[in-house]
Each structure stands twice: as structure tokens, then as C-alpha cells.
Amino acid sequence: MEPFVTAINMPIAALTLGLGVVKARAVRWQREWTLRLTASVLIIAGMIFLLATPAVYRAIGNTAGSPNICALLVPVATLTCVAHAHALTQLWHEDRRRPAVLRRTATRWCPVYGGAVVTMATLYFDASLGPAAPLRFAAAYAHVPQVVAFHFVYWAALITTVIVAVRECASLSIPGRPRLVDALRRAIVWFAIALGFDLVNVGLTAIALLGSKAGPHRLEGVAQSAWLATIASCIAANVALASMVLRSRRAERRDRRTLLALHDLVVKRDPGVKADPLIVLAPRWSLWTGFDTSLELNSLMAEIHDGCGRLNLWWSPLPAAAVFRLAPQWTSGGPPGEEWDLKAAQDAATVLYAVQARDAAQPAVVPRLPRLPGADIEPHADRQHLVQTARLLTHPVVREAVELAHQAQTVADSSAK
Structure with missing residues (x-):
């Protein structure tokens, strides 16, 4: 499984990071928050795939002196990516772009994301962990209570924010611009599919985690296959962002x-x-x-x-x-x-x-x-x-x-x- 995942992760990481850098450079000429957040989502998504590549996972763990540190960095980066995507859905609503509304939204949701990250980091560093276990961390350390709690905190935050983001997408409305709404909704379908695959990853990881508590190293294959759902999620998200970029380019050329x-x-x-x-x-x-x-x-x-x-x-x-x-x-x-x-x-x-x-x-x-x-x-x-x-x-x-x-x-x- 590891060679296959490496062969998939590296090209996805390179492509996604490259697109993110292109969009980040465009921010210099077009200072819009939607463009900034799109660039950040792409860059963070590329980093997630890079960190989850087994060879990189082990190399960073050895350098940091914590073999499974990427098992913390990947969920934290995922929540950060979802948080930026959540903010992006707010900017798609004309009535929620006002600074006062955005501040209220940030005040309400920053404790959710920040609290989850701090709790996960505390649980990770409090756990007694052994050798690196890329792609199978949940199954390999299912017997460690802190790891179980770590995953439940992560899942609770991820499921909550994904559901909210999908609801925001479904309620998109831009007065006077129905064509833009229709174009965005076609991309949003893929965006929702990407978030749905994240939930599939949660389900498979939960099966591996809870099943492995019955005995050591059981269902590690299920834990590894959960990453396939993340790959599918990234592909769907890239399709969504690419369709928006291409549609934007066509609109720019037409204008x-x-x-x-x-x-x-x-x-x-x-x-x-x-x-x-x-x-x-x-x-x-x-x-x-x-x-x-x-x-x-x-x-x-x-x-x-x-x-x-x-x-x-x-x-x-x-x-x-x-x-x-x-x-x-x-x-x-x-x-x-x-x-x-x-x-x-x-x-x-x-x-x-x-x-x-x-x-x-x-x-x-x-x-x-x-x-x-x-x-x-x-x-x-x-x-x-x-x-x-x-x-x-x-x-x-x-x-x-x-x-x-x-x-x-x-x-x-x-x-x-």
C-alpha cells in the first residue's frame, strides 16, 4: 500500500502546491479574500498530501524526534484547510461579506477550530507512542486512550464544520447575479463531494480504530485504505477549484x-x-x-x-x-x-x-x-x-x-x- 500511496501522493502534492503558488502570486494584483483563501486551501491541501507520504512522514518524524508527529500535523492541516474553505463559503454570500458579519462569524468559529487543535496537540504529546506508523496510526495505537480521544475530538470538529460548510454552499444566493450562482453551484457539487469523502475517511478510520481495540494490529488495512478516500476528496476538490479557475479565466477573457x-x-x-x-x-x-x-x-x-x-x-x-x-x-x-x-x-x-x-x-x-x-x-x-x-x-x-x-x-x- 505504501508504494502505491507514495506514487499517488507526490504528484497530487506537486500539482496542488503549484496551483496554490500561482493563485498566491495572483493575490499581488487582485487583493480579494476569496482569491487568498483559494490559494491557502490549495497550498495547505498540497502540504497534507506531502506530510502523509510515508517517506516524508518518517523523515519529519525522525527530524522532530517524534516519529508520528505527522499524525498530528495532517489532522491539524485538514482542519485548517476546512476552516479556510468555511470562510470561503461565507464570502460567496453577498450579505455575509461585511466586516462586522465576518468578525461575528470568526468570533463564533475560531474557538471551535482553535479548541480542537489545542486539545488534539495536548492529547498527542501526552500519549506514549512508539515507532512511526504512516497511514495506520489509528489502528496501530488503538490501545492508547489518548489516541482514541484524539481521534474523537478530530472527528467531532471535522464532521461539524463539514456539515456547516455544505449547508452554506446549499444556501448560496447572490441577488441580481443568477448566472454566477449557477456557475458556482456546479463547482460546489464537486466541493460537497470532496467534503463527503472526508467523512468516508472518518468512517473507515473509526472502523479501524474501534476494531483494532479487540486485538493488536487488526484492521490496519482498513486504516490504510481510509487514505484512498482522502485522495478521492482531493481530486474532487481540485476538480471544483479547477472548474472555478477555468470558468473565471473564460469570464476574464470575455470581459x-x-x-x-x-x-x-x-x-x-x-x-x-x-x-x-x-x-x-x-x-x-x-x-x-x-x-x-x-x-x-x-x-x-x-x-x-x-x-x-x-x-x-x-x-x-x-x-x-x-x-x-x-x-x-x-x-x-x-x-x-x-x-x-x-x-x-x-x-x-x-x-x-x-x-x-x-x-x-x-x-x-x-x-x-x-x-x-x-x-x-x-x-x-x-x-x-x-x-x-x-x-x-x-x-x-x-x-x-x-x-x-x-x-x-x-x-x-x-x-x-
Whole structure:
């Protein structure tokens, strides 16, 4: 069994740690807690498989002077991984992302995880243990009371938190974003399967532990086979995370294509420069950017915000007001299409008007808006807002609002003369 487990564990550990490092590096460009927790879950999961590999298990035990220290480190790392996954499910709920709610959740659950870890460590170091027993620790030391108590504490904490995490996944709801919920739920099915295999591991380990109390070294094969459930759990979890990553990459590429129209509209290049100026989005590829599309997307968004800011001399209130008046009339009182967003439409009209005024070398408008209508959008919703703004640039309501704004401005200028 040990050679087979080693052949499985090492590639899984390398792959999972590699993915975790890639996601951790992406945190530098996209500082979101969901990304940080995803990276931590992958890194910790990779460490679990590395620590459970028999050769590594023995090597760390010999170095630490405690042959079975990995029998403590693996459950502690598992609980830490589940805790991070639990926190990730909280962030998937829009109404639970607020700092006050997250603090209350942490205050309620940190004693559960922390208490379990401290109790397990106390029981482990109080136990009288012998040689290393990788993959069969529960069966080999079933006669030691501290080991039995150790496992019951671990199981109680793991089962409780797994059930809570699965319930959080099942109740996922993001108002106004049903497509995102559907996409997440497909990944969550695999995530729930992964947590279910963790419970299978608990069941098999319990059989080995309690069965071995009837005699020494009985059911050690069952204890070793319990690790197969953990392997299945890791594969299911990786499928869940990989599907989310791939879906995220597809969404990022799609949003980038959509945002290019808005970017090219607001970022005006100096006509006196023959070659394209050196900008953030200059074509490039590297080992990291080839796998991480978020960096280029973030650069694109930053340039759009900068370009919109440079148009502030022509931020007229007229286009936004015209959108507000036209939208209900255009749809006979109903919302103007599935993708409609009032603030995004007002931003689109304001920016489109400003670009046309800039290109026509018109004087600065008076009065002008101190900021764009969508300037109060929360940071985590900024990308969605910009994408909606880009999509609405060609919407009939936006186009008509810009025309009406130009006409009103012309009338106002004539009256002023």
C-alpha cells in the first residue's frame, strides 16, 4: 500500500502546491479574500498530501524526534484547510461579506477550530507512542486512550464544520447575479463531494480504530485504505477549484474583449506620435501572465478609470438625466432589457458624450458633474459595472440620450450668446 500511496501522493502534492503558488502570486494584483483563501486551501491541501507520504512522514518524524508527529500535523492541516474553505463559503454570500458579519462569524468559529487543535496537540504529546506508523496510526495505537480521544475530538470538529460548510454552499444566493450562482453551484457539487469523502475517511478510520481495540494490529488495512478516500476528496476538490479557475479565466477573457471597446473610446493616443506609445497594455507574455489573465484585466480597468478621469472637463449632467427620462418611455414602463443597469447606462452616456465633446474640441461644460454616476460602486463590483457600461455604449437609450444632450447643450450655448 505504501508504494502505491507514495506514487499517488507526490504528484497530487506537486500539482496542488503549484496551483496554490500561482493563485498566491495572483493575490499581488487582485487583493480579494476569496482569491487568498483559494490559494491557502490549495497550498495547505498540497502540504497534507506531502506530510502523509510515508517517506516524508518518517523523515519529519525522525527530524522532530517524534516519529508520528505527522499524525498530528495532517489532522491539524485538514482542519485548517476546512476552516479556510468555511470562510470561503461565507464570502460567496453577498450579505455575509461585511466586516462586522465576518468578525461575528470568526468570533463564533475560531474557538471551535482553535479548541480542537489545542486539545488534539495536548492529547498527542501526552500519549506514549512508539515507532512511526504512516497511514495506520489509528489502528496501530488503538490501545492508547489518548489516541482514541484524539481521534474523537478530530472527528467531532471535522464532521461539524463539514456539515456547516455544505449547508452554506446549499444556501448560496447572490441577488441580481443568477448566472454566477449557477456557475458556482456546479463547482460546489464537486466541493460537497470532496467534503463527503472526508467523512468516508472518518468512517473507515473509526472502523479501524474501534476494531483494532479487540486485538493488536487488526484492521490496519482498513486504516490504510481510509487514505484512498482522502485522495478521492482531493481530486474532487481540485476538480471544483479547477472548474472555478477555468470558468473565471473564460469570464476574464470575455470581459476583456467587452472592455476593449470602452478602453479604446476613452484612451486617446497622441496623434503626433508615429508609433503606438508605451502603455500598460503593450503586448507581452511571460510564464505567469500566460496563466493569469487577471493582471491584464486589472491593467485594462485601471487605464479605463484613468481615461474617464481625463474626460472630466466634459462630464455633463445632461446625458445622465436624459437616460433617466428615456429608459421607462423606451420600454413602456419596463426595464430596458435583461442586461440593463441604470448607473452603467448613465456612465456610458456621460462618457460617450464627453468623448464626442473632446474629439470635437468643445469647451469644458458648465456646470459639470463632480464625479460619474457610478463612482459610488463598491470595489468588488467595479469590474461588473465597467463591463455593463461597455455593453451599454451602443444601447438605443444611451445613443438617444447623448443626442438629446448635445441638442440641449447647443440650445444652452446659443442662449448664452
